[in-house]
Amino acid sequence: MPLVEMRKIVKVYATGDAEVRALDGIDLTIAAGEFVAVMGPSGSGKSTLMNIVGCLDRPTSGTYQLDGVDVSRMSANQLAEIRNARLGFVYQNFNLLSRTSALENVELPLIYGQAALTARERRERAREMIRRVGLDGREKHVPAQLSGGQQQRVAIARALITDPPVILADEPTGNLDTRTSQDVMEIFEKLNGEGKTVIIITHERDIAAYARRIVAFRDGKIVLDEPVAERRRAREVQP
Secondary structure, eight states: OOSEEEEEEEEEEEETTEEEEEEEEEEEEEOTTOEEEEEOOTTSSHHHHHHHHTTSSOOSEEEEEETTEEOTTOOHHHHHHHHHHHEEEEETTOOOOTTSOHHHHHHHHHHHSSOOOOHHHHHHHHHHHHHHTTOTTOTTOOGGGSOHHHHHHHHHHHHHTTOOSEEEEESTTTTSOHHHHHHHHHHHHHHHHTTOEEEEEOSOHHHHTTSSEEEEEETTEEEEEEEOOTTOOGGGOOO
């Protein structure tokens, strides 16, 4: 059974008297354990797709099944439960609480989630996630005391804290330099090697080359869906 299965997905936004079809009849299947890069120019539909995959928005029509469950018509509360339990999010701007330590930022999804954990258990799990992304010793640092790459590692640790099967990353290297971007993408590679399904949005070909499959959008439609050969050069990846 596919982990992500979308059939005839349409998303229409009203802008004044006009309508914009951000997604125009998308069919997309992603198996558990895949590493997929979603590419396309601004306005192509890739961010809309990510919002629907991440249960942050609903399609206008069509069906979306996540791990065999139709989530396309779920209530807002049901979608929130799915997001917390099944999906981990990583954003370009990190989205960390500025006055909160790295450890407390990582711990947040457990506080608002359904897991019946004690404060000590939550704290220990957060420490484990921080170690996992290579930030041991930085637990008490607030975001302003961390580099951009370190902040993104905190964001990845936060995404992992509930052990979701799917990691969604929206331009995760957009604010990072080349070397730091490589470090972050190596973390995603490792997570994928451990069995996580990783879906990233990127406009950078060298970042997309870390994935094992490229899905490219234009004008709300998929125009390319192909595997990426092992060690394929970044310049060969065509959006």
